Amino acid sequence: MPSLVPQILAFLGGPLDAVHLPPDGSESGWRIDEMINTTTAFVSLLFVLMVIWMLWSVIRHGPEHEALHDHGAEWKSWRWTALVAALIFFVVDGDLFTRSMIAMRGTYLDFAGAEATPGAVRIEINAHQWAWNARYAGPDGKFNTPDDIVVLNDLVVPQGAPVIFQVTSTDVIHGFNVPGMRMKVDAVPGTVTRMWFQPRDAGVYEIICAQHCGANHYKMRGTVTVLPRPEFDRWAQVTSVNAARAYDPKDMEAHWGWEWTEHSRVE
Amino acid sequence: MTAQEAALNRQAIEALQPIHAPPTSFFRKYIWSLDHKVIAKQYLWSGLLFLLVGGILAMMIRWQWAFPGQPMPILGPTVLARSGGVIGPGLYMQIFTMHGLIMIFFAITPILIGAFGNFTIPLLIGARDMAFPWLNALSFWVFALSQCLVIAAFFGDLGAAGAGWTTYPPLATNIGTPGTGQTLMVAAVFVTGVASIMGGINYVTTVIRLRAPGMTYLRMPLTVWGQFLTAILNVLFVPVLGSAALLLLMDRIFGTQFFIAGAAAVKGGGDPILFQHLFWIFGHPEVYILILPAWGIVADLLSYFSRKPANWYRGSVLAMSAVTVLSAVVYGHHMFQTGMNPLLGQGFMLLTLIISIPAEVLFLNWLRTIYKGSVRLTVPMLFALGMVFVFGFGGLTGLYLGAVAPDIYLHDTMFVVGHFHFTMAAASFLASFAGLYYWFPKMFGRMMSTRLGKAHFWISVIGITLVFGGQLLVGYAGQNRRLWNPFEYDLFRPLAPLNRWTSYAAFTLFFGQLIFVWNFFASLARGQKAENNPWQVGTLEWSTSSPPPPHNYDLIPVVLRGPHELSNPELKAALGRDWVGQAEVVATQLPGAARASGRGAT
Numbered sequence: 001m002p003s004l005v006p007q008i009l010a011f012l013g014g015p016l017d018a019v020h021l022p023p024d025g026s027e028s029g030w031r032i033d034e035m036i037n038t039t040t041a042f043v044s045l046l047f048v049l050m051v052i053w054m055l056w057s058v059i060r061h062g063p064e065h066e067a068l069h070d071h072g073a074e075w076k077s078w079r080w081t082a083l084v085a086a087l088i089f090f091v092v093d094g095d096l097f098t099r100s101m102i103a104m105r106g107t108y109l110d111f112a113g114a115e116a117t118p119g120a121v122r123i124e125i126n127a128h129q130w131a132w133n134a135r136y137a138g139p140d141g142k143f144n145t146p147d148d149i150v151v152l153n154d155l156v157v158p159q160g161a162p163v164i165f166q167v168t169s170t171d172v173i174h175g176f177n178v179p180g181m182r183m184k185v186d187a188v189p190g191t192v193t194r195m196w197f198q199p200r201d202a203g204v205y206e207i208i209c210a211q212h213c214g215a216n217h218y219k220m221r222g223t224v225t226v227l228p229r230p231e232f233d234r235w236a237q238v239t240s241v242n243a244a245r246a247y248d249p250k251d252m253e254a255h256w257g258w259e260w261t262e263h264s265r266v267e
Numbered sequence: 268m269t270a271q272e273a274a275l276n277r278q279a280i281e282a283l284q285p286i287h288a289p290p291t292s293f294f295r296k297y298i299w300s301l302d303h304k305v306i307a308k309q310y311l312w313s314g315l316l317f318l319l320v321g322g323i324l325a326m327m328i329r330w331q332w333a334f335p336g337q338p339m340p341i342l343g344p345t346v347l348a349r350s351g352g353v354i355g356p357g358l359y360m361q362i363f364t365m366h367g368l369i370m371i372f373f374a375i376t377p378i379l380i381g382a383f384g385n386f387t388i389p390l391l392i393g394a395r396d397m398a399f400p401w402l403n404a405l406s407f408w409v410f411a412l413s414q415c416l417v418i419a420a421f422f423g424d425l426g427a428a429g430a431g432w433t434t435y436p437p438l439a440t441n442i443g444t445p446g447t448g449q450t451l452m453v454a455a456v457f458v459t460g461v462a463s464i465m466g467g468i469n470y471v472t473t474v475i476r477l478r479a480p481g482m483t484y485l486r487m488p489l490t491v492w493g494q495f496l497t498a499i500l501n502v503l504f505v506p507v508l509g510s511a512a513l514l515l516l517m518d519r520i521f522g523t524q525f526f527i528a529g530a531a532a533v534k535g536g537g538d539p540i541l542f543q544h545l546f547w548i549f550g551h552p553e554v555y556i557l558i559l560p561a562w563g564i565v566a567d568l569l570s571y572f573s574r575k576p577a578n579w580y581r582g583s584v585l586a587m588s589a590v591t592v593l594s595a596v597v598y599g600h601h602m603f604q605t606g607m608n609p610l611l612g613q614g615f616m617l618l619t620l621i622i623s624i625p626a627e628v629l630f631l632n633w634l635r636t637i638y639k640g641s642v643r644l645t646v647p648m649l650f651a652l653g654m655v656f657v658f659g660f661g662g663l664t665g666l667y668l669g670a671v672a673p674d675i676y677l678h679d680t681m682f683v684v685g686h687f688h689f690t691m692a693a694a695s696f697l698a699s700f701a702g703l704y705y706w707f708p709k710m711f712g713r714m715m716s717t718r719l720g721k722a723h724f725w726i727s728v729i730g731i732t733l734v735f736g737g738q739l740l741v742g743y744a745g746q747n748r749r750l751w752n753p754f755e756y757d758l759f760r761p762l763a764p765l766n767r768w769t770s771y772a773a774f775t776l777f778f779g780q781l782i783f784v785w786n787f788f789a790s791l792a793r794g795q796k797a798e799n800n801p802w803q804v805g806t807l808e809w810s811t812s813s814p815p816p817p818h819n820y821d822l823i824p825v826v827l828r829g830p831h832e833l834s835n836p837e838l839k840a841a842l843g844r845d846w847v848g849q850a851e852v853v854a855t856q857l858p859g860a861a862r863a864s865g866r867g868a869t
Contacts, residue, residue: 018761043663067641067834072578085627093620170530172438190528193606210679218751
């Protein structure tokens with residue numbers, strides 16, 4: 001019989017085992033995780049205080065309790081309300097704001113720094129219903145040329161170097177989303193959006209479409225495989241040679257890509 | 268003022284809103300009635316009906332997440348017979364789209380704003396009807412037309428609308444959803460917007476022009492404040508939604524390209540992001556449109572059933588007004604991932620976080636109102652407390668999403684779904700029920716069963732917490748929204764058991780509502796007759812009969828004090844009870860009683 005207790009606990013708690021942030025394989029995803037966890041600590045504390053306060057009021061100040069006639073309208077009273085509101089704002093919201101600004105300006109939006117890093121990989125993504133087309137510039141460093149590496153859904157990137165994406169879509173809005181790298185950006189027709197991350201751990205990370213894009217939205221799946229640098233270089237070389245060999249100048253469908261600049265619109 | 272002047276004054280007040288003979292024909296009494304109380308009930312019935320439809324659609328979504336691709340019981344053999352009882356991916360996207368649109372525009376809006384706005388505003392400010400009774404009736408029937416369009420959409424070629432409730436183009440154009448169902452739904456949203464604008468103009472005018480003598484702005488119950496501010500937002504921002512819907516209809520029907528771009532555009536092309544701007548300029552105020560009336564009702568009920576004045580009334584009014592103003596300048600946080608200019612995103616983050624200050628003031632006022640009170644756990648009070656509880660969840664989880672960095676990870680996940688269901692759905696839903704249990708005696712002249720009401724409360728509040736809490740948890744683990752089968756992704760497969768448990772909670776919540784349905788109809792038929800003032804509250808509506816006569820008040824009341832003058836010791840000594848009517852003349856004008864009508868105690 002005593003063996004039943006852990007079984008029941010496992011039965012009740014089992015579904016909750018999976019509730020954690022996905023494994024983070026990026027250099028700077030910890031910034032987001034840290035903000036989420038700190039905020040969870042703050043709001044849990046506030047919520048528990050609120051529930052205790054409500055229970056106390058309802059239980060201790062029930063029908064037998066004589067109600068205090070107080071409008072709380074005097075400065076001496078409402079200053080406490082204002083003070084507590086301001087305190088929560090400056091601590092909780094202030095923390096979120098400051099950390100967000102540091103994370104965005106210092107890391108996530110630092111495209112110039114990422115571009116300047118030697119060994120950075122540039123990938124153009126062209127989403128459509130329901131797959132991810134990806135294009136690497138190949139040895140010539142130019143997009144939409146015969147030596148480009150073109151892959152569908154399954155991307156390969158090197159460990160320890162920034163991977164910069166420029167993203168668009170041909171039909172509807174999709175969401176280019178790699179939760180294992182803590183990064184996502186919308187794929188919007190007519191516009192090039194961008195994002196970057198730096199993989200830290202080798203492994204396979206899923207690309208999961210984030211924006212509702214039609215009936216098969218649920219299986220618009222891709223992968224990002226992070227390889228150690230030498231393996232990645234070997235893969236890139238082989239794939240590029242194969243791509244150049246298979247290049248068909250008449251296949252207009254396969255010819256897409258744009259000059260890698262600070263794009264905002266593609267026609 | 269001499270007695271003669273007072274009489275003249277009284278005549279002038281009455282002359283402004285003369286009593287009309289009540290209508291006698293069935294058509295004028297129940298169909299084209301100009302009586303705001305009848306129109307309120309029309310909104311209530313139509314809203315409750317669509318709440319049921321939206322709820323059934325929610326159960327279909329939950330079934331799909333619990334048992335993806337398996338035949339559904341009850342609905343499977345009947346409604347879904349053609350597909351063998353199974354919800355396919357194409358049907359699934361129609362289900363969640365229709366669920367969202369129906370719940371927001373055709374269930375919560377008519378109940379919270381249409382029904383309670385119509386019923387409470389004239390009664391609580393001491394008016395005989397709305398400022399424009401004819402426009403009021405027109406507003407309802409235009410709304411009914413929009414509901415007909417929703418029903419028609421279900422029978423469209425290629426099924427109902429499927430582009431999500433946000434209706435983002437190009438998916439919402441013929442490229443993604445070519446069926447007539449999508450066109451009919453966009454049209455329905457446009458038509459319901461017309462009804463909302465008519466209602467909004469009416470509410471704003473009524474509050475400004477028809478307040479009874481002595482009913483200053485700062486003596487209005489917070490319920491009226493909530494409805495007033497909501498009406499202002501409706502008048503200002505629904506036209507923006509209307510313009511977006513109209514442009515989208517032109518893209519769909521006439522082949523324009525306002526919102527089509529990229530290779531999908533034949534030539535040139537527009538901008539899909541433009542639609543998002545138009546949509547969210549309306550869409551963010553919309554969430555406050557749905558929550559301000561709820562805040563107002565709850566703030567009042569917490570005071571009435573704690574037998575204690577609402578704490579820092581002016582602070583609450585200020586906070587609600589501040590939220591109303593700020594709601595217009597935070598919408599960008601819905602678009603952080605669209606490649607928005609970084610500076611713009613950071614500006615919207617700051618503004619979004621600032622809106623938490625007035626929200627905290629409101630919360631603290633509610634908490635301080637019940638503290639040191641004499642709390643009566645009536646059914647409306649339980650629902651009001653439940654609303655504070657679930658809004659705590661909803662408000663606090665909003666913090667994560669307002670900040671640009673955590674939003675990168677959480678955007679488009681079930682965390683967002685859980686967050687807005689706690690605020691817009693759970694809080695509005697519980698406040699609606701609080702209001703319904705509270706005003707039912709005044710609306711229908713009968714009492715609802717307390718025992719069934721309490722059972723309904725517990726099943727609702729526990730069910731809501733588990734269902735939307737489950738959504739928050741899977742969202743925290745990364746699960747994206749709107750996935751027909753989330754478990755196609757390796758990352759989400761371990762979350763299947765939790766999704767299933769959440770679905771069980773949702774089914775319980777749904778069937779628990781049958782208690783309410785039974786209570787509602789049984790009480791209508793044979794509930795105990797209600798007294799004029801069963802809750803012992805001093806606001807004006809409780810001074811007239813239950814239900815009130817068509818003209819509400821035989822004599823327009825002259826208001827002497829604020830709505831929350833409860834447990835005033837001097838008045839208690841004079842009257843022998845802890846409440847006093849807003850228009851009640853207390854014979855012994857004690858210093859305390861005088862003060863109660865003065866500045867410090869508005």
